[in-house]
Amino acid sequence: MQWRAYAASRAVLGSAPLASDPILLLRSGSAFSRWNYTRNFIRSISLKARSPQDLWHLDPLRLTRNDFHDLSNRSSVKVKHRASKSGLIHYHRILTPTSLKYIPFPPDTKGFFYYLPNVRATTPLFASGVRFRVTGSRNPKSFESGKDLKLPNGLTWSIPLYFIRIMPQYLIFKQLIYWHGFHALRNLPRAHGSNVPNPEKTPMAPILHSLFQAFELDFGSWSRDLWVIAGDRHISFLRLTELVVDKRMGMYGMPYQGSAICFFEPIVDPAKPSARILGIRIHKVVTPVQLTKPDRPYDGYIPEPVEGQFLMTRTLKGDLVPWTCNLDDPPESLAALGRLSDPRKPPPWLAKGK
Numbered sequence: 001m002q003w004r005a006y007a008a009s010r011a012v013l014g015s016a017p018l019a020s021d022p023i024l025l026l027r028s029g030s031a032f033s034r035w036n037y038t039r040n041f042i043r044s045i046s047l048k049a050r051s052p053q054d055l056w057h058l059d060p061l062r063l064t065r066n067d068f069h070d071l072s073n074r075s076s077v078k079v080k081h082r083a084s085k086s087g088l089i090h091y092h093r094i095l096t097p098t099s100l101k102y103i104p105f106p107p108d109t110k111g112f113f114y115y116l117p118n119v120r121a122t123t124p125l126f127a128s129g130v131r132f133r134v135t136g137s138r139n140p141k142s143f144e145s146g147k148d149l150k151l152p153n154g155l156t157w158s159i160p161l162y163f164i165r166i167m168p169q170y171l172i173f174k175q176l177i178y179w180h181g182f183h184a185l186r187n188l189p190r191a192h193g194s195n196v197p198n199p200e201k202t203p204m205a206p207i208l209h210s211l212f213q214a215f216e217l218d219f220g221s222w223s224r225d226l227w228v229i230a231g232d233r234h235i236s237f238l239r240l241t242e243l244v245v246d247k248r249m250g251m252y253g254m255p256y257q258g259s260a261i262c263f264f265e266p267i268v269d270p271a272k273p274s275a276r277i278l279g280i281r282i283h284k285v286v287t288p289v290q291l292t293k294p295d296r297p298y299d300g301y302i303p304e305p306v307e308g309q310f311l312m313t314r315t316l317k318g319d320l321v322p323w324t325c326n327l328d329d330p331p332e333s334l335a336a337l338g339r340l341s342d343p344r345k346p347p348p349w350l351a352k353g354k
Contacts, residue, residue, distance in 0.1 A: 055081045055172060058115040058130065059180045063140040067112050071105040071132070079113075079172060087172040089159070092151055093204065103152065111135040111146055115173070117182055124209050126229045129160040130173050153216045153261060153286045160207050162227065162235065205237075210341045212263045214283060219244045219305055220257030220292060228336040236336035243280070243311060243323060246302045255302050258289035262311070264340060267324060276327035278337055280311040 057067050071077050071091070080086035092103040111134040117125065135146035149157040164170040164177070205225035206215040217224055224240040246255050260282045267279040285307045291298055303312050303320070310322035325331075327338045 053077065053079050055079045055113060055176060057180070058113060058173070058176045059182075060112075060114050060116065060133075060143055062180070063112055063114070063143060065138045065140065067140070068135075068138040069111065069113065069132075071109040072107050073104050075102045075104040077105070081172050081176055087169045089169075091157065106149075108136065109134060109149060111149075112140070112143060114143070115177055115180075115182065124229050126160065126162050126207060126235065127209050129158040130164065131156065131158045153259070154284075155214060155216070155261070162207060162229075163204060208264075208340060210343050211265060211278070212343060213340075214261050214263050216259055216286060217243070217262045217280070217282075217311075218257075218259045219289060220254050220259075222254070228339055230339035230341070234339055236339065238334060238336045240334075243313070244302060244305065247314070248301065251301070254292055255298055256289050256304060257287075257292050258285065258305070259287040260285045260289075260305060260307065264337065265310075266342070267310070267322060276338075278325045278327060278340075279322045282307055282309055282311060 053069050054066070057063050069077075069079075075090070077089045078086045079089060090102055091105040091109075094101040094103065109132070111132055113130055113132055115128070115130045117128050132149040133143055133146040134149050135142040151157050159170060159173065164173045205227055207227040207229060208215065209229050215224075215226065222241060222245075224243065226238050226240065228236045228238060244254055244256060246253060261284045262280050262282055264278045265281040267277045269275050269277055282305050285305075289305055302314060305311060312320060313323045315321055325334050325337055330338060
């Protein structure tokens with residue numbers, strides 16, 4: 001790879017020998033000098049390749065050829081606007097028990113960053129964000145025929161407006177949104193509640209505003225962080241814990257690993273038909289479900305998550321039931337779920353004029 005970089009530089013500079021040409025050093029200088037020069041030469045090329053990419057427009061109607069970006073195969077991308085401080089963008093991050101793994105952008109991720117505020121009255125402003133439209137062409141006219149970048153789980157890649165508001169690394173997008181006349185961030189409140197994390201360490205967790213809204217659930221993780229918003233006034237942080245855990249003596253732990261796209265869905269209790277109860281529907285398996293310890297037999301006390309079914313768990317008495325949350329009397333840690341709107345009905349916060 002180093003030789004390719006050098007060969008490319010030779011092609012650009014031409015075939016005429018230079019006084020500082022590494023080939024001349026190869027003939028006359030010491031081995032250490034030759035290697036030291038070549039290393040610094042290659043390093044300078046590498047640093048130039050990683051220099052921040054310029055962002056000029058986020059409005060699809062103002063895009064130019066200079067707004068075209070190539071993010072292919074890069075684990076992180078620096079972007080800047082004029083003299084502003086550069087921001088760092090990642091494609092996807094996976095949190096493991098021991099580390100944080102960064103997944104690079106897919107091949108041929110070429111296109112335009114853009115922002116469009118939500119225009120539907122039933123969708124909160126916080127649900128909008130910056131997206132990346134993959135076009136493969138520098139021509140701004142290709143924007144309409146392009147497709148939004150997807151995450152490995154099939155959901156749309158985006159930087160939600162809430163994170164643009166509170167995270168320093170996204171300051172450049174905040175400035176561009178203002179510059180384009182989108183004053184969406186001006187009156188947005190900060191999240192409230194006793195369990196809200198430090199803004200500097202805010203988890204990039206999914207933001208939900210309605211039932212049936214998809215999010216990925218890792219069956220081998222102890223918890224799942226979510227943000228719940230209602231209108232443009234209420235933003236709450238919640239953490240789902242021990243969803244798929246065997247709590248028996250000597251068996252405590254997560255019997256399965258894998259992940260799936262899930263969503264919250266109302267469950268009708270025949271004994272209490274008027275009760276507002278939510279369950280978690282397993283919509284589509286992303287990573288195949290398998291035993292955490294395949295070399296050890298497991299009796300299936302906690303059933304394996306099945307695509308299309310509700311997530312199942314066990315009561316303290318050992319009864320097999322769907323995981324549920326009673327919105328009429330929820331635990332304090334899950335009270336925010338009561339703010340999720342039902343897309344089949346007018347949002348409660350909209351009906352109240354909030």
